Amino acid sequence: MKVLVTGANGFLGFYLCKKLLDIGHEVVATSRGNCRLPFNGTIGFSYLPLDLASEDQSSTIIRQVSPDYIIHAAAMGKPDECEEKKELATQINSMGTFNLLQAASEKKIPFNYISTDFVFDGVAGNYSEDAIRNPINHYGKTKLEAENWVEKYPSEWSIVRTVLVYGKPMTGRSNLLSIVQEKLNRGETYQVVDDQVRTPTFVEDLVTGIISMMDKRAQGVFNICGEEVLTPYQMAIRTANFLGLDASLLIRTLSSNFNQPATRPLITGLQIEKARSILGFSPSNFEEGLRKTFNAT
Numbered sequence: 304m305k306v307l308v309t310g311a312n313g314f315l316g317f318y319l320c321k322k323l324l325d326i327g328h329e330v331v332a333t334s335r336g337n338c339r340l341p342f343n344g345t346i347g348f349s350y351l352p353l354d355l356a357s358e359d360q361s362s363t364i365i366r367q368v369s370p371d372y373i374i375h376a377a378a379m380g381k382p383d384e385c386e387e388k389k390e391l392a393t394q395i396n397s398m399g400t401f402n403l404l405q406a407a408s409e410k411k412i413p414f415n416y417i418s419t420d421f422v423f424d425g426v427a428g429n430y431s432e433d434a435i436r437n438p439i440n441h442y443g444k445t446k447l448e449a450e451n452w453v454e455k456y457p458s459e460w461s462i463v464r465t466v467l468v469y470g471k472p473m474t475g476r477s478n479l480l481s482i483v484q485e486k487l488n489r490g491e492t493y494q495v496v497d498d499q500v501r502t503p504t505f506v507e508d509l510v511t512g513i514i515s516m517m518d519k520r521a522q523g524v525f526n527i528c529g530e531e532v533l534t535p536y537q538m539a540i541r542t543a544n545f546l547g548l549d550a551s552l553l554i555r556t557l558s559s560n561f562n563q564p565a566t567r568p569l570i571t572g573l574q575i576e577k578a579r580s581i582l583g584f585s586p587s588n589f590e591e592g593l594r595k596t597f598n599a600t
């Protein structure tokens with residue numbers, strides 16, 4: 304199958320493209336600017352720059368490539384950046400998705416959109432796929448707008464909601480585990496919140512879930528995340544202990560002590576029963592995720 308991946312240079316994008324190539328798919332990777340992926344020369348791999356903020360580029364590329372399936376993983380994904388550059392975040396996350404859907408609809412290409420637990424307000428937590436969405440920051444609002452566009456797509460559509468993704472960063476952004484490792488290796492202290500609740504997700508499990516959806520042509524919304532409920536502070540402590548680093552450098556704090564531009568939903572975490580029963584999804588527990596992230600046996 305010819306799969307077009309947006310946000311291919313990103314953290315998730317790297318692992319998605321790698322796995323798709325490993326299992327024999329043709330991958331047309333797209334991202335903003337030049338290719339940062341190390342797959343040039345790999346059979347089935349090609350790269351095209353695509354800035355989702357541009358209306359024309361999406362339709363030109365979709366027409367040119369004519370993929371069998373689209374995985375839309377590109378986003379302005381840092382909540383604080385979205386809060387500070389609201390117009391740009393709306394243009395990329397919401398309108399960028401709209402532009403891509405418009406282009407894809409001409410050829411009725413199945414469309415898989417990567418969304419987030421930040422579409423929820425974080426009051427109740429442990430959200431199912433059909434829980435009421437009520438984002439409390441601009442990032443969440445743009446991702447909700449995009450979900451709404453996807454749900455109106457007249458052909459096959461699916462939405463993946465995931466949570467606090469971790470693993471070894473290859474080409475995309477860093478994550479909690481890699482930051483803890485870097486800071487503690489340098490002997491620096493690191494403040495981590497202990498009043499936000501998540502179901503953290505090992506990046507390769509997320510890829511497995513997305514590819515199962517593609518293989519089964521699953522439609523609708525699926526939560527794809529880890530099963531263990533943890534706070535970032537608990538994750539950081541376990542990472543430090545796992546790596547034999549000095550956990551006393553980790554400073555437990557609360558969200559109210561942070562003056563961040565974007566408010567974070569306090570208690571999220573998603574239910575994965577639907578993914579378990581329909582996709583056979585079975586995520587790693589956090590200990591396994593740590594082992595896989597740091598290539599330990």
Ligand SMILES: NC(=O)c1ccc[n+]([C@@H]2O[C@H](COP(=O)([O-])OP(=O)(O)OC[C@H]3O[C@@H](n4cnc5c(N)ncnc54)[C@H](OP(=O)(O)O)[C@@H]3O)[C@@H](O)[C@H]2O)c1
Pocket residue numbers: 309310311312313314315316333334335336353354355356375376377378379380395399417418419420465466467468469474475476
């Ligand atoms: N990481 C998490 O914890 C998490 C949690 C929930 C949901 N998600 C969702 O998962 C998806 C993947 O996130 P990630 O962690 O892989 O983030 P990431 O490492 O920041 O990757 C996002 C990618 O989007 C691309 N992008 C940004 N603006 C673009 C534009 N205007 N046109 C085209 N591409 C653009 C970036 O391309 P360049 O690098 O080339 O600029 C980047 O490679 C996102 O949709 C995010 O909302 C992530």
